[in-house]
Amino acid sequence: SDSAEPTNGEEEKALTGLAMDFYKDTCPQAEDIIKAQVKLLYKRHKNTAFSWLRNIFHDCAVESCDASLLLDSTRRSLSEKETDRSFGLRNFRYLDTIKEAVERECPGVVSCSDILVLSARDGIVALGGPHIPLKTGRRDGRKSRADLLEQYLPDHNESISVVLDRFAAMGIDTPGVVSLLGSHSVGRTHCMKLVHRLYPEVDPALNPDHVPHMLKKCPDPIPDPKAVQYVRNDRGTPMILDNNYYRNILDNKGLLIVDHQLATDKRTKPYVKKMAKSQDYFFKHFSRAITILSENNPLTGEKGEIRKQCNVVNKLH
Numbered sequence: 206s207d208s209a210e211p212t213n214g215e216e217e218k219a220l221t222g223l224a225m226d227f228y229k230d231t232c233p234q235a236e237d238i239i240k241a242q243v244k245l246l247y248k249r250h251k252n253t254a255f256s257w258l259r260n261i262f263h264d265c266a267v268e269s270c271d272a273s274l275l276l277d278s279t280r281r282s283l284s285e286k287e288t289d290r291s292f293g294l295r296n297f298r299y300l301d302t303i304k305e306a307v308e309r310e311c312p313g314v315v316s317c318s319d320i321l322v323l324s325a326r327d328g329i330v331a332l333g334g335p336h337i338p339l340k341t342g343r344r345d346g347r348k349s350r351a352d353l354l355e356q357y358l359p360d361h362n363e364s365i366s367v368v369l370d371r372f373a374a375m376g377i378d379t380p381g382v383v384s385l386l387g388s389h390s391v392g393r394t395h396c397m398k399l400v401h402r403l404y405p406e407v408d409p410a411l412n413p414d415h416v417p418h419m420l421k422k423c424p425d426p427i428p429d430p431k432a433v434q435y436v437r438n439d440r441g442t443p444m445i446l447d448n449n450y451y452r453n454i455l456d457n458k459g460l461l462i463v464d465h466q467l468a469t470d471k472r473t474k475p476y477v478k479k480m481a482k483s484q485d486y487f488f489k490h491f492s493r494a495i496t497i498l499s500e501n502n503p504l505t506g507e508k509g510e511i512r513k514q515c516n517v518v519n520k521l522h
């Protein structure tokens with residue numbers, strides 16, 4: 206018979222520790238406050254939405270969605286933010302703004318990891334992407350995972366095999382990976398990560414029509430790491446999370462080696478083509494993959510803590 210019990214919030218919590226609207230009793234306004242802050246901050250600083258989206262990858266894919274990404278360096282440990290893989294991550298101060306707004310209503314209740322995930326969710330909507338219902342109830346970790354980071358985050362020139370393996374380990378399949386890379390439909394890439402495709406010779410895989418623009422934006426073979434020199438990831442619709450990325454990479458205008466490989470590898474190319482044709486198909490897989498990513502190995506129950514300030518762990522008394 207089909208008499209499966211409908212699951213309610215309590216049962217959900219018992220299974221994964223995460224639940225829809227986890228704070229409904231302890232801070233019912235939490236999600237509305239976050240949404241309102243995201244709207245306000247996005248209006249003033251559009252590119253903070255790129256950061257919110259990138260954060261969910263850089264936090265959740267490294268062991269756990271535990272806000273380890275947000276910790277500052279201490280005398281004893283290097284922060285994840287200061288590693289090479291994190292190059293270009295920015296706008297952390299606006300997450301602090303959101304946290305402060307939530308703390309004013311409900312001090313000590315809502316975790317930085319949930320704020321990180323919900324700001325990504327609401328940021329995706331601001332960028333024109335899908336609304337993705339996501340669970341909450343994550344707690345914050347107490348240590349930087351800078352030492353493990355390279356095991357989890359693929360580099361810009363990684364092979365597709367390695368990329369697929371790393372995401373498969375989190376339960377994300379091939380179309381899921383292809384959809385997540387669609388995030389490179391917004392934002393920018395610094396010349397630091399691009400010059401190896403331009404100097405000493407231009408990578409013949411690059412579309413010759415795209416090269417003059419890249420050379421103009423990145424005129425130095427060895428860019429000053431402090432200079433803010435970059436190329437926009439998607440020249441067509443740089444501020445919108447849409448499927449234009451897939452048309453770019455099929456047209457050999459992908460900036461990173463991984464972007465280019467995604468459009469040429471026989472395992473990923475069929476999905477790239479489908480996503481280039483159908484925004485709905487892209488959004489469907491993107492929503493599913495973001496959900497899985499956001500539920501990667503959370504700290505729940507008694508584990509971890511609710512950080513008071515997102516960039517430092519709580520003091521133990």
Ligand code: HEM
Binds near residue numbers: 368
């Ligand atoms: C194989 C996996 C990936 C690699 C190697 C990769 C690498 C990079 C690199 C090198 C940049 C340029 C950073 C800069 O120079 O400022 C970048 C930008 C970006 N990435 Fe990825 N990425 C990957 C997957 C993802 C995923 C899964 C997401 C989101 C879920 C994402 C979101 C973004 C966003 C939004 C930007 C633009 C950031 C900005 O404008 O500040 N990336 N990525």
Ligand SMILES: [Ca+2]
Binds near residue numbers: 263268271273274350
């Ligand atoms: Ca983490």
Ligand SMILES: [Ca+2]
Binds near residue numbers: 439446448450
């Ligand atoms: Ca776009």
